[in-house]
Amino acid sequence: MPVTPEQQAEIETLREVSRPTRRAVSDGMEEHLYKAHEVLDHGFIRVIDYMGDDAAICQAARVSYGRGTKSVQNDEGLIRYLMRHWHSTPFEMCEVKFHVKLPVFVARQWIRHRTANVNEYSARYSILDREFYIPAPDALAAQSTVNNQGRGEVLEGDEADRVLEMLNSDATRAYDHYEEMLSQDGQKGLARELARMNLPANVYTQWYWKVDLHNLFHFLRLRADSHAQMEIRVYAELMCQIVKDWVPLAYGAFEDYRLGGEQFSAAGMACLKRMLAGEEVTFETSGMSKGEWREFEAALK
Template structure:
């Protein structure tokens, strides 16, 4: 189950409270507070707290740049200007704190974004739940033949069934041994901090993750991308939905310039200009490597 009864009771109690406040409030995010949105088979994302809104970004920008932004007549235009010209510090005025439940192997990818504050569930002090990520058959795929980090074609029905049986069986067996090691009647039991090392990377963990909007956008640009691993991408996509309701102007600019935009190298720009003039440009005449050329074609085709 995504939420324990204790967690659900805590959420229900918090949602039942209502207090007046003088701080900036984003109505879109208020609607999401304390709601756990399911991700994968046992995971979830829920908003614990947030600070700031679109107005906080423009307020900080106008303090910082003064007269330099007077030509921008509205907040949305200013935010788009800031995003377009990579002015990042105004976006740092907004912060978001999430409670995330996710498989350990996804957490190990996620933690590479070292610009957030993290507090993770401790398996030294507590016993992990018997919850493992088991992919859907359609999400099982072979290794990509063109990308060492990616997936290729989906596995066939028989092979997918065999792999799923391994995943389920291995997870159950290692957890049985974990339970047996940490204590039975008549034995001392292995320390939890040691017993946990035998658990597989698809077991679920939880953490609180707090990040400012600038670094959150960097995370989302990489992890909500179509090339990101599916299991972390679905978390990023759920967070995108929340952020869109929180700071709609900032998210709109991010979606346009980062998620939907492309960065071209000097060689790529030169090739594009030549192509616009009617010249036929090939990989051999582009000055790019095969990989660069393939990526360039993905942008312009």
């Protein structure tokens, strides 16, 4: 269960309270406040707090650039200009704080984005719950033959059953031993900070993750991409929906120029110009490596 009855009662209590404020408020984000959106089998994302909206981005930009923005007629046009030309500081004026419940191996990948403030649930002080991420059958895949960090064909039949049985039994056994090592029934037991080392990487942890919009967009560009690992991508895709409700103009520009756009190298641009001029360009005449050419062809398609 992603949210315990106690947590749900706390969420409902928090959502019942509303206060007048003079600060910028996003109606779309207000609907997400405190609500737990389920992810994977036991995970969730919920918004704890936020600051700013689309207008805050424009306000910051006009302070920074002054009269240089007078030719931009509206907020949407200004935001699209900022996104198109890779301006970052105006987007840093918006911040959001998430409460995320996620498997440890996803957290270790997530934490590589070092531009956020993080406070994680401590297994030194508390005992982790008996909750593990077990992939759905359609998420069990063999190693890709063309990508060292990707997945290939989905496992089926006896092979899928064998893997699922091992994942379940190993996680259960590790947690059983974790509990047995802790102090109980009059035994001294092992300190929590040591016993936790026996837990598997698919056990769930939780953290508060606070980030500004510029760095959140960078995270989403990488993790909501089709090439990202599925287990972190589903969190990023849900965050995309939340951000879209929070700052619709900024998210629309992000979707156009980052998620839906392509960036070409100098060699790629040279090939593209040759193609537009009617020349037939092949891998052999492109001057690119095999990997670059494969990505270039994929972008054009």
